Amino acid sequence: MAFRFVHTADLHLDSPLRSLSLRDPDLAELIGDASRRALSAIVDLCLEEQVDALVIAGDLYDGEQTSMKTARFLAREMERLHAGGVRVFKIRGNHDAMSRITAELVLPPNVHVFGGRAEIVRIPKGALEVAVHGVSFAKPQAPESLLPKFKPALPDTANIGLLHTSLAGAPGHDVYAPTSVPELQATRFSYWALGHVHGRTAYGDAGGRVVMPGMPQGRDVNEGGPKGVTLVTIRDDRTVEIEERVTSLAEFARVSVDLSGVEDWREAIERIGRALEDARAPARSAVLVARLHLKGRTPLAFRLRRDGDLLHAEASARAERVGRTFVEKIAVETEPPGNEREAAGPLAELGRLMREDVAKAHGTREAVRALAEKLRDELPSDARDFAGRTEAEFEAFLDKLMVEAGEDMLARLSLGAEEDA
Numbered sequence: 001m002a003f004r005f006v007h008t009a010d011l012h013l014d015s016p017l018r019s020l021s022l023r024d025p026d027l028a029e030l031i032g033d034a035s036r037r038a039l040s041a042i043v044d045l046c047l048e049e050q051v052d053a054l055v056i057a058g059d060l061y062d063g064e065q066t067s068m069k070t071a072r073f074l075a076r077e078m079e080r081l082h083a084g085g086v087r088v089f090k091i092r093g094n095h096d097a098m099s100r101i102t103a104e105l106v107l108p109p110n111v112h113v114f115g116g117r118a119e120i121v122r123i124p125k126g127a128l129e130v131a132v133h134g135v136s137f138a139k140p141q142a143p144e145s146l147l148p149k150f151k152p153a154l155p156d157t158a159n160i161g162l163l164h165t166s167l168a169g170a171p172g173h174d175v176y177a178p179t180s181v182p183e184l185q186a187t188r189f190s191y192w193a194l195g196h197v198h199g200r201t202a203y204g205d206a207g208g209r210v211v212m213p214g215m216p217q218g219r220d221v222n223e224g225g226p227k228g229v230t231l232v233t234i235r236d237d238r239t240v241e242i243e244e245r246v247t248s249l250a251e252f253a254r255v256s257v258d259l260s261g262v263e264d265w266r267e268a269i270e271r272i273g274r275a276l277e278d279a280r281a282p283a284r285s286a287v288l289v290a291r292l293h294l295k296g297r298t299p300l301a302f303r304l305r306r307d308g309d310l311l312h313a314e315a316s317a318r319a320e321r322v323g324r325t326f327v328e329k330i331a332v333e334t335e336p337p338g339n340e341r342e343a344a345g346p347l348a349e350l351g352r353l354m355r356e357d358v359a360k361a362h363g364t365r366e367a368v369r370a371l372a373e374k375l376r377d378e379l380p381s382d383a384r385d386f387a388g389r390t391e392a393e394f395e396a397f398l399d400k401l402m403v404e405a406g407e408d409m410l411a412r413l414s415l416g417a418e419e420d421a
Contacts, residue, residue: 001126001236003158006046006245008229009057009093009195010215011035014070027326031287034249035062036073038217041247042229043077047084049231052125054086057195057213058093058137058164071105082110089121090114092136093164093176093195114162118149122157128236129154133189134162137177146177150187158234159189164196167212184210190238198223202230206239216247221291221328224252226284250287252328255279259304259334260296268300273318280322290319292330301334308332368398 013035046054060074081088088111107113112121114134123130131154135146146163153159161184165177176196181203184192192210200214213230215223227248233241257275262268272292280288292315294304304311312330319325372394376387388394 001128003123003125003128003130003234004049004051005053005055005232006042006049006051006229007055007057007193007211007213007232008042008216009164009213010059010198011039011217012059012062012215012219013039013074015062015219024326024328027289027328031250031289034217037249038227038247039077042216043080045229045231045245045247046081046086051086051231052123054081054088055160055162055193056088056090057162057193058091059195060090074105075107078107078111082108086110088112089132089134089162091134091162091164118151120151120154126236128234128238129157130160130234131157132160132162137164144177145179147179147183153188158191158238161187161189161192163192163194165194166196167194181210190234191232191240200228200244202242206241209240209242211242218248218250218252221252221254224254226251246284248285250289251283251285252289252291253279253283254293255290256293256295258296259294259298259300262296262298262300265300265303268298268304269314269318272315273321276319276322276325280325286324288325289328290325291328294330294332294334297335297337299337301336304332304334372398
């Protein structure tokens, strides 16, 4: 008789969608509870598939969570699983270790939360013996490997390990409980249920799997694409089958729009509409949230920057026609044709002066740096990555900021010149 379970991690319940709330409060309200709805979808999947267990490999919460509303919601969802005969096995990740709910919330008896010391829960399943191993983060930091804490695989048993880890390191993620796939495979566990890295990866074969399921709901464009969980079946011969299931209410996407040579505003909007249709077609979630990247050389380059509010309104209207599609932001990366950039006149001369002298002046860059650092430092820690995670990324951010600021200023000055003409 097979043992079946759903593996998830990194729900980050009630993680605030700060980037959306700053730009579009209506959109933020629409999907503001997306992480909760993802958990409800996971519970629905467990009940529909009549699985034996739900495995949560860390970061169920999102840091110093104090909302008892979240606690009540979680308890209700766990009660649904309890009523359906589904057991829950959970470890604490780095965000859970900071959460007050972790220590205070009383969950129904079907939920087993592993502690900071290695534990094994044995589950008989017909002729199949199952052993679930787990170790939780005791503190928000775990700079050393937790793998040595695990007990050896039990013989003639389907051993399942729960571990919150950055593995050998991943871009955009700090190092937590480092280990490697070969080290995990050497334990001869049937399945390693990992968490922490928000992108999905799977290693191994039917004889032993190591899976990072990714998060079940993305939070911004840097966590783009459909998100989901892994449905796992371990058969009597201890072979393992896995299947990805989408649980995200909304998925984020970067949508590139080539406006090279486009001279007419209407045609530009038409191209944006077609690009949104092309992005919506393969989307696997109910809602698509798009960040448009307008590229190419076009005589409309200045106007696209100058009339950004009109551009966003018309692009949003086209997204509404596509259906269940929203424009989160428009990044105007177009350039004027070469002959326009080299044209004569005071605005052209000002543009050359800004690019060649002002932007390269040490005092200008230091002033921009001070403003960017002040803004970054005043934001919550998990919202500071907009300016990069390293010094090199921050310097590149300043370069881009100064170029775009100059282009925007020229675009707005061109509007004044047109009105005075």
